[in-house]
Amino acid sequence: MEPNPMKIEIIQPTLQDWQKVKKLRLDALKKDPQAFGASYEEEINEPDQYWQEKLEESIGKDSKEVFVVAKEQDEYVGMLGSEEANEGKWFIKAVYVKPEHRGKGIANKLLENMLSALKSRNSIKEIELKVSAEQVAAVNLYKKYGFEIMDTVDQELGDGKEHEVYLMKLKHEI
Numbered sequence: 022m023e024p025n026p027m028k029i030e031i032i033q034p035t036l037q038d039w040q041k042v043k044k045l046r047l048d049a050l051k052k053d054p055q056a057f058g059a060s061y062e063e064e065i066n067e068p069d070q071y072w073q074e075k076l077e078e079s080i081g082k083d084s085k086e087v088f089v090v091a092k093e094q095d096e097y098v099g100m101l102g103s104e105e106a107n108e109g110k111w112f113i114k115a116v117y118v119k120p121e122h123r124g125k126g127i128a129n130k131l132l133e134n135m136l137s138a139l140k141s142r143n144s145i146k147e148i149e150l151k152v153s154a155e156q157v158a159a160v161n162l163y164k165k166y167g168f169e170i171m172d173t174v175d176q177e178l179g180d181g182k183e184h185e186v187y188l189m190k191l192k193h194e195i
Contacts, residue, residue: 027093027094029127030091030092030093031090031091031092031134033080033089034097036077038090039069039073041090042072042100044097045117046115047065049115050179052119055156055180056156056159056178057115058176058178059179060179060181085105086104087102087139088100088103089102089135091130098118098122098127101128101132101135108144109144109146109147110146110147111145111147111148111149112148113149114150116132116150118131128162132162132163147191149189149190150168150188151176151187152189153186153187154184154185154187163189167192168189168190169190170188171188171189172188174188
């Protein structure tokens with residue numbers, strides 16, 4: 022008999038969780054630098070206050086940022102953030118699932134939760150994101166949820182190299 026898979030919860034972390042968020046973010050930047058605009062080297066030396074303030078910005082019903090994590094028991098195994106660029110226009114960012122937890126539907130759960138949270142705000146007009154064209158699984162995930170490629174640009178990512186990056190926009194009604 023196979024062991025039961027662990028239950029994954031999608032939660033909004035509290036301010037007391039900043040160390041777990043920091044650990045997950047640094048893990049993401051180290052293992053998948055081409056998936057982020059920032060680098061591990063830029064963020065590893067940030068003081069504790071930086072991490073606390075970053076998390077605090079995403080807490081609260083009317084915050085201009087929303088951040089969720091996938092939690093398995095007491096461990097954070099995935100994350101997804103969004104921020105309001107201007108009135109009604111939001112960007113999905115900082116999407117990551119630890120490599121050993123991929124293929125379990127965690128990114129689906131994170132994205133579903135985020136889209137639901139954003140839609141509940143009633144003022145959403147657009148949702149966009151950028152994703153490296155090399156991240157085929159991520160591109161396919163976004164397409165599954167109605168995002169379409171609107172443009173392709175070259176952009177330097179967290180690994181310090183230029184990558185082809187898709188600008189994707191949610192096309193169906195928000």
